[in-house]
Each structure stands twice: as structure tokens, then as C-alpha cells.
Amino acid sequence: PYRRQRQMCIRDRGEIMKNIFEINDCPLFSGLKEYEQHLLFDCFYIVEKTFKKGSYIINYGDEIKNVLIIKEGSVCVVEDDYWGNRSIISYLDKNNIFGIAYAYSNNQTYPISLIAMSDCKILFIDIKKIFNPCSKNCYHHTQLMKNAVMILSNKNIALINKIEHMSKRTIKDKVLSYLSNCSKIYKSNHFHIPFNRQELSLIHISEPTRH
Numbered sequence: 001p002y003r004r005q006r007q008m009c010i011r012d013r014g015e016i017m018k019n020i021f022e023i024n025d026c027p028l029f030s031g032l033k034e035y036e037q038h039l040l041f042d043c044f045y046i047v048e049k050t051f052k053k054g055s056y057i058i059n060y061g062d063e064i065k066n067v068l069i070i071k072e073g074s075v076c077v078v079e080d081d082y083w084g085n086r087s088i089i090s091y092l093d094k095n096n097i098f099g100i101a102y103a104y105s106n107n108q109t110y111p112i113s114l115i116a117m118s119d120c121k122i123l124f125i126d127i128k129k130i131f132n133p134c135s136k137n138c139y140h141h142t143q144l145m146k147n148a149v150m151i152l153s154n155k156n157i158a159l160i161n162k163i164e165h166m167s168k169r170t171i172k173d174k175v176l177s178y179l180s181n182c183s184k185i186y187k188s189n190h191f192h193i194p195f196n197r198q199e200l201s202l203i204h205i206s207e208p209t210r211h
Contacts, residue, residue, distance in 0.1 A: 025094075025095045026069055026095040026097070027095070027097070027147060027150070027151055028067075028069065028097055028100075028144065028147050028148065028151065029144070029147070030147050030150075031143050031147070032140055032143055032144070036139075036140035036143075037140075039138065039140055040140055040141065040144060043129070043141070044125055044126060044129045044130075045125075045126050045129070046123055046124065046125050047123070047124045048071065048121060048122070048123050048124075049121070049122050049124060050119070050120065050121050050122075051073075051116040051119070051120045051122065052116065052119055053116050053117065053118050053119050053120075054115065054116060055115070055116050056113060056114070056115055056116075057075060057114040057115065057116055057120070057122060058110050058112075058113055058114035059110075059113055060080065060109075060110060060111065060112060060113045061109050061110065062109060062110050063108065063109055063110075064099070064102045064105075064107060064108060064109060064110060064127065065126065065127060066099060066124040066125055066126060066127055067097060067098070067099045067100050067103070067124075067125045067127050067130060068097065068098040068099050068114070068122050068123065068124060068125075069095070069096075069097055069122070069123040069125070070092055070093060070094055070095065070096050070097075070098070070120065070121075070122060071094070071095075071120075071121040071122060071123050072094060072119075072120060072121040073093070073094070073116060073117070073118040073119055073120030073121060074091065074092065074093040074094075074116075074117045074118050074120070075091075075092050075093075075098070075114055075115060075116055075117055075120060075122075076088050076089075076090070076091050076092070076114075076115055076117050077089040077090045077091075077092070077098070077112050077113075077114055078112065078113050078114075078115055079111070079112050079113075080113070089112060091117070097151060098114060099127065100127075100130070100148055100151055100152060101152060101155060102127070103127050103130065103131055103148075104131070130144065130145065130148055131145060131148065161181060164177065165177040165178050165181070179193075
């Protein structure tokens, strides 16, 4: 895939910290009080960037350096094959996390691309900081690592469900399997999915995000 020019603007950490309440629902910070989050923000090098709809946040082949938190907006993870065919791997919206699974993988570069589906604000956290606590061995950093492991566990469960959907023979059966699972998650026959009809036919079925 061709690299696209990224449209972004970087905001300083002080401004991010003023708006820390906006990411209280992010599972990476679950169980942490506001002052503990501030301590983590002091410890980490966190950068906030903004992206316009349609711009590339991560390009295939970029070096793996950060965990990303979607502070505002929505993004999709896409994979383009050798012939230019595109598959949508997953959809992420506010407070979702991307990149944590690559922390200790053998991959040095991203095998996918991340594209903004709307105007976005993204937090970039140095991936090495998350899994390498400081010498003080603080509680809040230990809790953060537990949260990271929980997120990886949940992603693994979602992957099992995805394999079940993808094992269906036809696109129709795959979509019906996905919609059936959405109905179970929302406990309703009425729910929102983040894809139009064309996008739904392209996705490698991913789990919905509850709001």
C-alpha cells in the first residue's frame, strides 16, 4: 500500500493531563484513581495527536514503538494483500486500545495499517514503558500491567469468537454468525454496528464494542 501523508497536530502533556478525565473509562487505567493516573502520565512520555478522517495513523511497515489509545473518534485496522485487495480486520472507537499485543512479539514493524474513520484524537504511549516498571515498583504501574494482561486475555477470547465466525462457508453465514453474536452481547435484537453493507462484506469479523 502507498504511504499517505499524515495530518496531525501534537499537543503538550500538560494539556492532555487537564483532560485526563476523558480517558477514565479506558480499560488500561481501570482501578486507578485520578492522582495515580497523573503519576503515570508523569512517568510516561505521552503524546496526543489529531488525525483527519481518512488519514493513516499507522502505515504497514511502520516501526512498532507505541501503544495507542483512541481518545476521540473511531479508527479501523486494515490489511492490504499483494494484489491490493483490502480486508477490514477490526474497528476501534473511544477508549479502545491498539498495539498492546505487539509489545513482546517478534515483529519489528506493523503488519497492518490503521486508518481514521472520523476525525480523531489519539494518545501515543511508549510501549516499553508499560511493561517495564520503574525502580520504585509503584502500585499504579503494577495495576497498569495487570490491566494490560487483562486486555490481552479479552483480545484472545475475541479472536476465538472471530475464528468461529470465519469458519462459516459463505459471506452470508459469516455475517449472520457475527450478527447473532452481537445480539447475544447486547441482549437485544436491536443494536448498532460500525459498518455499512460494503464494509461488512470486507471485514474479518470482529467483536463489537459496547457503549
